[in-house]
Amino acid sequence: MxxxxxxxxxxxxxxxxxxxxxxxxxxxxxxxxxxxxxxxxxxxxxxxxxxxxxxxxxxxVAYSTPHDCHLLNMRAGTMSVHADDPGHFVRWLASQEDGTRASSGTDYVPRRLFAVYLQxxxxxxxxxxxxxxxxxxxxxxxxxxxxxxxxxxxxxxxxxxxxxxxxxxxxxxxPSTEYLEFTKVPAYVHSMWHGAGLEAIDPDTTVGILGTSLTAVDALLQLRASGHRGVITCFSRRRSLPKVQGPRVRHTLRHVTEENLRLLTEDHTRKLEFPEVAELFQRELEDGLGLAIDWRRVLTEPSAAFTPTLARDIELAENGQTLWYSILDATSEVVPQVWRSMSADARAAFMTDHLSIWSMFRHCMPLDNAHRLLAMATEGAFQVASGLTAVTYDEERAVFRVEVAPVGGEAAAYDVDHLVNATGTGxxxxxxxxxxxxxxxxxxxxxxxxxxxxxxxxxxxxxxxxxxxxxxxxxxxxxxxxxxxxxxxxxxxxxxxxxxxxxxxxxxxxxx
Ligand SMILES: Cc1cc2nc3c(=O)[nH]c(=O)nc-3n(C[C@H](O)[C@H](O)[C@H](O)COP(=O)(O)OP(=O)(O)OC[C@H]3O[C@@H](n4cnc5c(N)ncnc54)[C@H](O)[C@@H]3O)c2cc1C
Incomplete structure (x- = not known):
């Protein structure tokens, strides 16, 4: 043309x-x-x-990955392209020639299959x-x-x-706009999804992953699948690994509803401040769970040791004790309206102070991935260090130096041969x-x-x-x-x- x-x-x-x-x-x-x-x-x-x-x-970008270890972070039953036919993707999976693709709505399937479905x-x-x-x-x-x-x-x-x-x-x-200063260093992977990824990393080298989000989980699992042997450390500023998704049960919202938003905003004539929105979610969660939540414990959890926390999260998910996930999931349709109802200050406060902990719970990982991670952690194949403060590159030694100062812990520095940016998108x-x-x-x-x-x-x-x-x-x-x-x-x-x-x-x- x-x-x-x-x-x-x-x-x-x-x-x-x-x-x-x-x-x-x-x-x-x-x-x-x-x-x-x-x-x-x-x-x-x-x-x-x-x-x-x-x-x-x-x-x-998200679904082009060829690696089977990169799963959809939502159950197949929630990924239909037809909003009025939620079972469409699951039926499509079942209709594929390869019998191994048959899936129930509760399975997490490789993202590459979703790409074929979309195409x-x-x-x-x-x-x-x-x-x-x-x-x-x-x-x-x-x-x-x-x-x-x-x-x-x-x-x-x-x-x-x-x-x-x-x-x-x-x-x-x-792509992330953080750590751009390292983009010329060959041992640095700025984005796993754009350009050269993890394939070039020598399996016996040490790797630092910046971030502990779902992208960091994808990086860990890909390195594992490719036979990586060197120690891998995930560095985070505040948050810890994502929580583990349990079974999804139907939850009917009682507090985070459009009707309550209309009442609270006096027919959308005033904006909500952060404590008002937090209270709505708190009531929804506590009412749904039938108990008072120890918010201080939840909010300080990121500093807890990650292996026992991961083991416990897996147990909770397996025993169906993750009703909080179903409640948060049920809010997804209303969340854009909640966001629209919030004042500019409330939204900014959420982004700076609460987004990371929200993401830990809201964007939690499939159980299969959690099991794989726990196996890796138990073997000592990876560790998590929180309180990330600085990253520099030592040209002479050809290593990245990552410094951490965890809350209530001792400051430390780690040298890694490769650095992977998994801090999310820019x-x-x-x-x-x-x-x-x-x-x-x-x-x-x-x-x-x-x-x-x-x-x-x-x-x-x-x-x-x-x-x-x-x-x-x-x-x-x-x-x-x-x-x-x-x-x-x-x-x-x-x-x-x-x-x-x-x-x-x-x-x-x-x-x-
Ligand atoms: C790693 C990852 C995993 C994810 N997993 C899930 C999941 O499991 N479930 C879920 O619901 N969501 C998931 N998401 C969220 C996901 O981003 C969205 O669901 C959705 O895929 C975004 O699609 P998009 O078309 O907006 O962006 P993209 O998939 O990034 O597509 C944008 C396209 O635009 C093209 N393009 C850009 N600029 C130009 C230009 N100037 N000219 C021509 N072409 C251009 C690019 O080449 C690209 O193909 C994931 C996101 C990521 C990053």
Whole structure:
């Protein structure tokens, strides 16, 4: 496709859409766009252009991993692409030729299977688009700019220029913006999901993993699967390893409800402060569990020894004593509304003071992974050191020095040959290496959310400009809208947001 495509005569009814990025969010947008165009009388005049740098369309970053030890962190029964048919993914797994893929809704399956499932979902929509006369054009290229004027949205990809009526940006996560100073050191892995990963690490060397989140668990298990023999140390500032997921039971929310939010915010005319929100969750948990929680103990737990804690967490999960998980899980649909109801100070306080402990419980690990980790920990294959204070690189000795000062413990320093950054994704737009983000940011066509990531309209995903207005034609869907929707590190939320973005076109595109 060349710049000439811009000059092709178009009927007044023609509609041209761009979807930039074909991970899970891009697939969600594409499928919904096809569904909605197919149901309208505009299908035969519509064109959808897909832009993706990777050859594989539909897998995205999280699910492209080829390693079987990288599991979905949600049960198969919760990962359907059809919100109204939760059993769809489980049936799909059961229908696969390879009998070992048969799964019950409570299993955690390798993420690579979800990529295949997503790709099929995408292919089905592609077939449907063709059947309805919707033209779909795919471009294996990187979009470097997106600018809007009275004619439409102009996209630049390589040397080509395109004009669209609407563009959906689904660019995924940003790699971490921490520890960028080490990116030139060959023994440093900045992101396991972008570029060179753990494969190049010599099995007899010592490895430091920065972080104790689910990504750190993935790193530990991958090193284990590849036969790593050197000692591995996970370093954390405050939090400890994720908790272990037990069986999920149905919980009906009594306190964290839309109705209570409406009452507390006096019909959404005032914002909630942090203690009010904490009390809602506390009541939900204590009422559901039927006991008073020792919050001081829960909040100081990260400093406890990790092996006995992991062993106990496994036991609790196996005995079904993890009702707290089901309660937290039940809140996921309301959480974006809770987040929206909170004052800016309350949200900022949560991010700085409570996010790490929330993540430990909310983003907990599958039981299978917990067993593997416990086996590793018991053999002394890895350890956890909390109270991380500094990391430096000693060029002469070619080692990283990691310093810790744990609460109530002695300061210590560790030398490691390799360092893996598992601190999670970045949210500082101004430090992103995406020229698309940088160009839009520079012109004020997008604006950073005060809590990181990109600012969008809560309901429609239209991007917010620097002047405070919302774009009529450019939408953003994906993890970077965390400041607005909070729970964007789940497929479920991003899929729901993809639907909302396409639904917003209903009043935009067909009205002319
Ligand atoms: C390691 C990991 C594991 C996860 N596991 C789970 C899980 O088990 N369950 C769950 O619900 N959620 C999980 N998540 C959350 C996950 O991020 C979301 O569920 C979802 O996959 C995000 O998809 P996305 O399409 O927004 O982003 P991505 O998958 O990152 O896709 C973005 C795509 O955009 C392309 N792109 C970017 N910029 C451009 C450009 N300028 N031009 C063209 N193409 C571009 C990229 O190449 C990429 O393919 C996980 C996240 C990570 C990081």
């Amino acid at each position: 060349s710049a000439e495509s811009d000059a092709v005569p178009r009927s007044d009814r023609a509609r041209r859409f761009a979807v930039v990025g074909m991970g899970a969010s891009g697939v969600g947008v594409f499928v919904e766009l096809v569904r909605s165009l197919a149901a309208s009388d505009l299908a035969a005049d519509a064109e959808i252009h897909i832009f993706e740098t990777k050859e594989r369309l539909g897998a995205g 099929e979902f995408f292919e089905e929509a592609l077939t449907r688009a063709r059947r309805h006369g919707i033209r779909v054009v795919t471009h294996r290229s990187m979009v470097s700019d997106c600018r809007e004027d009275s004619r439409g949205v102009h996209l630049i990809a390589g040397l080509d220029h395109f004009l669209f009526d609407y563009s959906f940006l689904c660019l995924g996560d940003l 949210f500082a737009l101004e430090r992103s290496d995406s020229s698309l983000i940088q160009n839009m940011l520079m012109r004020g066509d997008i604006s950073p959310h005060p809590l990181g990531g990109i600012d969008v309209d809560f309901d429609t995903m239209r991007v917010a400009r620097r002047d405070g207005s919302f774009s009529e034609r450019a939408f953003y869907v994906g993890p970077l809208t965390r400041g607005v929707h909070f729970y964007t590190n789940s497929f479920e939320t991003n899929l729901a947001n993809a639907h909302s973005a396409v639904a917003a076109l209903g009043t935009l595109s067909y009205a002319h």
